[in-house]
Amino acid sequence: MQPKAQLLGLPSYQPGKPIEEVKKELGLTKIVKLASNENPFGASPKASEAIKKAAGETAVYPDGYARQLRESVAKQLQVDEKQLIFGNGSDEVIQFLCRTFLEKGTNTVTAHPTFSQYKLNATIEGAEIREVPLKDGVHDLDAMLDVIDENTKIVWVCNPNNPTGTYVSEDSFVRFLDKVPPHVIVVSDEAYYEYVTAADYPKTVPLLERYKQLVVLRTFSKAYGLAALRVGFGVASKELISYLEPVRPPFNNVTFGQIAAASAIEDQAFIAECVEKNNEGMKQFEEFCQKHQLRYFPSQTNFLLIEVGLDGDEVFQALLREGFIVRSGNPLGYPNSIRITIGKKEDNAALFEALERVLAQTSLPQHS
Numbered sequence: 001m002q003p004k005a006q007l008l009g010l011p012s013y014q015p016g017k018p019i020e021e022v023k024k025e026l027g028l029t030k031i032v033k034l035a036s037n038e039n040p041f042g043a044s045p046k047a048s049e050a051i052k053k054a055a056g057e058t059a060v061y062p063d064g065y066a067r068q069l070r071e072s073v074a075k076q077l078q079v080d081e082k083q084l085i086f087g088n089g090s091d092e093v094i095q096f097l098c099r100t101f102l103e104k105g106t107n108t109v110t111a112h113p114t115f116s117q118y119k120l121n122a123t124i125e126g127a128e129i130r131e132v133p134l135k136d137g138v139h140d141l142d143a144m145l146d147v148i149d150e151n152t153k154i155v156w157v158c159n160p161n162n163p164t165g166t167y168v169s170e171d172s173f174v175r176f177l178d179k180v181p182p183h184v185i186v187v188s189d190e191a192y193y194e195y196v197t198a199a200d201y202p203k204t205v206p207l208l209e210r211y212k213q214l215v216v217l218r219t220f221s222k223a224y225g226l227a228a229l230r231v232g233f234g235v236a237s238k239e240l241i242s243y244l245e246p247v248r249p250p251f252n253n254v255t256f257g258q259i260a261a262a263s264a265i266e267d268q269a270f271i272a273e274c275v276e277k278n279n280e281g282m283k284q285f286e287e288f289c290q291k292h293q294l295r296y297f298p299s300q301t302n303f304l305l306i307e308v309g310l311d312g313d314e315v316f317q318a319l320l321r322e323g324f325i326v327r328s329g330n331p332l333g334y335p336n337s338i339r340i341t342i343g344k345k346e347d348n349a350a351l352f353e354a355l356e357r358v359l360a361q362t363s364l365p366q367h368s
Contacts, residue, residue: 043225044267047260090232102127113333165299194223229257281342322354
């Protein structure tokens with residue numbers, strides 16, 4: 001047996017240990033998970049109510065067209081329902097794009113560091129990956145333009161970017177789109193869209209009319225609090241969506257995910273409340289970093305990447321013993337940093353106390 005050559009040595013996704021297992025292993029009674037950028041305030045009550053009503057429908061296949069969800073999203077975004085494609089998380093839509101447009105002899109352009117699924121899926125399809133280093137934590141769009149050629153099929157712009165939380169402004173993005181050749185698809189991956197507060201963040205959905213190669217990705221896994229149900233979607237021209245549909249599995253979004261997402265998107269008051277709480281939590285984090293002279297990238301998301309001046313894996317392990325799961329910056333391209341999800345006010349405060357103890361134990365050098 002021999003797999004594709006490009007799969008040899010390709011690492012598989014390594015999930016974190018379940019919280020209950022960590023508790024047992026470390027003898028802890030409470031674990032606060034601040035590692036995966038989930039919404040600590042959960043989902044709209046309307047989502048759980050919708051799931052309860054559908055609890056008896058498990059013997060019936062999901063709606064392959066996702067009509068209820070499709071109509072709700074189309075109404076919210078003011079787009080034609082044929083401009084939408086739904087995935088098992090926006091990760092799956094990334095897979096659709098790579099499977100449809102990438103193959104050996106083509107290339108794709110990404111920033112570095114950025115969301116890992118662009119590179120992973122492109123590698124599986126045998127395409128060349130051209131990675132362009134971030135500039136002060138932000139996509140260097142001019143440098144990305146420089147590496148585009150006739151064999152480039154997709155350019156990925158993670159906006160806001162994961163893991164830095166930084167963003168590309170509307171002026172910069174439009175100038176970029178004006179210069180990208182028409183044969184190149186530009187993907188604006190906006191998983192953290194709902195958390196953005198910057199006034200000059202791109203309004204990408206209206207740009208779809210002007211730029212036919214633009215694809216916008218959104219998800220219900222972050223601010224909407226439906227990560228367990230795996231619902232994401234892409235928005236693009238009807239023609240571009242029609243190219244993706246043949247690679248989409250027929251029942252890729254389960255019934256519970258569809259109805260929960262359709263209900264959640266109707267409850268924008270809940271989202272506004274979560275965003276306000278996230279903003280308050282972000283201020284807590286920024287004040288903590290300023291107090292301890294820790295560098296960080298200003299973030300438009302629900303997480304903060306903080307440079308602690310120590311090995312991220314060591315700080316991760318130390319915080320784990322304190323009862324907090326964060327993300328080491330090592331696999332994210334920032335080995336002396338940790339990425340922390342903004343949590344509830346009381347959990348943030350407890351985390352800061354634990355982090356102070358950890359940094360004191362390791363004699364953290366001060367940063368200017």
